[in-house]
Amino acid sequence: MRRLVSLNEDSLEVIRILHAQNLVVGVDNRIPGRPFFWPVLKNRQTVGKWNEPSYERIAILHPDLVLSYGNRPGLELEKKLGPLGIQVLRLDFYKMLSMPREIKTLGMLLNRERGAEIFLKWYHRKLDLIQDLIKKDPHQPRIYLESYSNYHALGPGSGGYEMGVLAGGQNIASHLSIPYPEVTPEWVLTRNPDVIIKTVSSMAAYRSGNPETLRKIRDRIIHRPGWRNIRAVKIGRVYVMESDICAGPSAIIGIAYMAKWFHPRQCSDLNPEEIHRQYLEQFQGVAYRGIYVYPNEH
Structure with a gap:
């Protein structure tokens, strides 16, 4: 493979882990909007939206391969590009249980197996550390994880749900059968979670040093009708997390934060910021900066 187009930003982080940015000739239209995080790829040709690309x-770019998410865009992607001799590879990278296998797959395809092996060794070392710590706590807190859309939970089948499980939480949406079920304020209130985490996608976390936006989002959650009676609100365990660390290979950072919030005593020495620093500097080749969670308590 010599020429790649990516419609999946998570795949670009994997490509950067594999030192294969030179193969990328096209990206979706989110990438130029994050020039600080994508200094090498910011000027690559854009091919439209990640879910509605311009065929x-x-x-025109004559790629050998187009990388996309598993279910978006639809099958039209293969129908349009197949006759042109362009291969489509659907890899999500945002689901924790399948991500290691997907990284190995891309590493093999791009002849970058060694890079994949080095990263996955680091990743599993961090994950094993977290698992060893949370096993010391017999209590699993009840958690409500909310997606980018208000009152849409992160349920079974979503990457965020898998993160919560790996961090030792008991998701109040575990009995629901879809990844992003719509719920009501009353539904959350009656289930009375111990911890609430709201995920957001500002696309500005890396360049921002100001937590004000995240603080305002947290305040709005706390002041939702009736929610002051929820245990998580009463005891101050309401958090906001940027998408930068809750999808793709960087989700190990989000898992570390969750573990620390769910099991503060057992994970008192766990340092998510240091894990984040290592990830950015060793595997992404960019400096550590930005605000990704609020509040950031140790």
């Missing part, structure tokens, strides 16, 4: 723009 004409893709064809």
